[in-house]
Amino acid sequence: MELANHYWSYTALYFxxxxxxxxxxxxxxxxxxxxxxxxLAATKPTMEVGSAEVSLLHQAISDSYxxxxxxxxxxxxxxxxxxxxxxxxxxLSGFAIGDTLSLKEIVPIMACYxxxxxxxxxxxxxxxxxxxxxxxxxxxxLITGCSQIINLWDDRNFKSLFLIExxxxxxxKLHFSKANSSALSGWSFYNVKYLNGISAHSELVIKDSKxxxxxxxxxxxxxxxxxxxxxxxxxxFYLQ
Numbered sequence: 001m002e003l004a005n006h007y008w009s010y011t012a013l014y015f016x017x018x019x020x021x022x023x024x025x026x027x028x029x030x031x032x033x034x035x036x037x038x039x040l041a042a043t044k045p046t047m048e049v050g051s052a053e054v055s056l057l058h059q060a061i062s063d064s065y066x067x068x069x070x071x072x073x074x075x076x077x078x079x080x081x082x083x084x085x086x087x088x089x090x091x092l093s094g095f096a097i098g099d100t101l102s103l104k105e106i107v108p109i110m111a112c113y114x115x116x117x118x119x120x121x122x123x124x125x126x127x128x129x130x131x132x133x134x135x136x137x138x139x140x141x142l143i144t145g146c147s148q149i150i151n152l153w154d155d156r157n158f159k160s161l162f163l164i165e166x167x168x169x170x171x172x173k174l175h176f177s178k179a180n181s182s183a184l185s186g187w188s189f190y191n192v193k194y195l196n197g198i199s200a201h202s203e204l205v206i207k208d209s210k211x212x213x214x215x216x217x218x219x220x221x222x223x224x225x226x227x228x229x230x231x232x233x234x235x236x237f238y239l240q
Contacts, residue, residue, distance in 0.1 A: 034143075061090045096175070111126045
């Protein structure tokens with residue numbers, strides 16, 4: 001597969017009470033940290049404009065095509081490319097279809113997992129309310145409101161806990177970017193907080209530290225924190 005001839009596309013599907021009501025496509029749909037986690041598919045997306053088929057990759061869009069798209073789709077987004085000193089091209093980078101604008105004001109409610117409680121019970125109670133992603137290996141994970149990813153076996157049983165960098169929605173084009181940003185916070189794990197230092201205490205035993213990686217036993221867990229200049233930004237943990 002030659003990636004230069006393909007595009008890693010992102011599409012969000014929107015549901016209202018279990019019914020599909022719309023979809024959104026954009027090259028910058030998600031925050032980078034989320035984009036790096038989800039499963040990607042190499043595609044060559046196209047769309048019909050009048051009687052023509054327009055590529056969403058590198059094909060320039062004429063003024064007449066663009067005017068037609070403006071009447072047909074919401075949230076039309078495009079990039080401008082200078083191809084010569086006197087000429088610029090418009091290339092489509094995003095659009096929405098269906099009844100998605102009516103959902104813009106919804107603020108997601110994303111529960112946070114308390115590491116001192118039963119993680120499987122949390123999964124059983126909250127799985128239906130949390131965003132689900134599939135990584136490049138086909139693994140399933142739940143994203144909580146505290147920048148935690150609960151990785152699962154067989155889509156339902158606990159596997160591991162991943163503490164991730166807090167998502168930055170400033171450049172994300174997802175409809176709910178502002179709402180998602182306000183609904184998310186940094187993680188905290190046995191008093192070790194996102195972008196804070198790590199020090200041993202009664203529940204935290206540092207087994208080893210090298211090259212910014214702190215291997216620890218903490219509560220009923222074992223795993224490691226990753227740090228940059230001694231500030232923790234992510235971690236991976238398993239139950240003992």
